[in-house]
Amino acid sequence: MDAELLYELVVRYGYPASFIAGLLSHVIPFIALPYLTVVWTLSKTLNPVILGVLSGLGAGIGKLSSYYVGLQGGRLIAGSKRSIQLDALKGLIKNYGALAAFIASITPLPDDVFLIPLGMMKYELWKYLAATISGKVLLCLTVATAGRLMGGLLDIILGEGGVYSFLASILIVAALIYLVFKIDWVKLTGVLSVQGWQGLVNLVAKEGLKALIVKKQPLHSPEPAKARPENRE
Numbered sequence: 001m002d003a004e005l006l007y008e009l010v011v012r013y014g015y016p017a018s019f020i021a022g023l024l025s026h027v028i029p030f031i032a033l034p035y036l037t038v039v040w041t042l043s044k045t046l047n048p049v050i051l052g053v054l055s056g057l058g059a060g061i062g063k064l065s066s067y068y069v070g071l072q073g074g075r076l077i078a079g080s081k082r083s084i085q086l087d088a089l090k091g092l093i094k095n096y097g098a099l100a101a102f103i104a105s106i107t108p109l110p111d112d113v114f115l116i117p118l119g120m121m122k123y124e125l126w127k128y129l130a131a132t133i134s135g136k137v138l139l140c141l142t143v144a145t146a147g148r149l150m151g152g153l154l155d156i157i158l159g160e161g162g163v164y165s166f167l168a169s170i171l172i173v174a175a176l177i178y179l180v181f182k183i184d185w186v187k188l189t190g191v192l193s194v195q196g197w198q199g200l201v202n203l204v205a206k207e208g209l210k211a212l213i214v215k216k217q218p219l220h221s222p223e224p225a226k227a228r229p230e231n232r233e
Contacts, residue, residue, distance in 0.1 A: 018042055018055040022136070026062025029069055029112040035059065036143050043147030052141030059140065060105070060133030066112045067128055070119020097123045098131040105135025183212050 013020075018038055025033035039055045097118055104111035118128055191200050203211050 014042060014046055015050065015054050018051050019058040022055040022058030023062045026059050027065050029066045039140050039143045040147035043144040048144035048148045052144040053137055056137030056140035057133060059136035063115060063132040066115040067119035070116035073120050098127045101128060101131035102135040105132045106139045188212055
């Protein structure tokens, strides 16, 4: 299927296409289709609020598969020592599980690493669904609004609609996702929790944006230099 045909299908089916794209892109854990590109493309002609809600609803419902995978995994270890550990963990995060699911859902990052354990712990399904759906809706609303605001600029540069604007949308979304992966979110949240926003601003002002970029870890740690034996005569 070439890009021109894909673009025509997305535009023709509109709102249903956004819901189906969100649903199908999250049915298989750890494998995500570029549904945000569909949202971005349709935002130029459709209502961004309705578009964001429908696509986010589909994406959130699709995340039921991650919950189910975790649930089945939890059943496999029922009665073992690991099951006891899961129960203890559930008691520890029972007040924060929904918040963790929500935060994981509002980013384009792979969120299954956070959502599958909630299924293993038999976290309340309604809380799980409420968190994932609301998170995905917020994400899709943001993308749809940005697409509506920036889509006009793309049309001026690349022409009204068409495959070139569609491909440009794909590149923009890919660039945003790449940026999300490059940011050291662990460090960022750590600075915010300890020093607040002022501390984050001071860090960036002092070290630049490179302070928030994930640093590559060396594949092999350098071996310590061996001491040369003394030459005794």
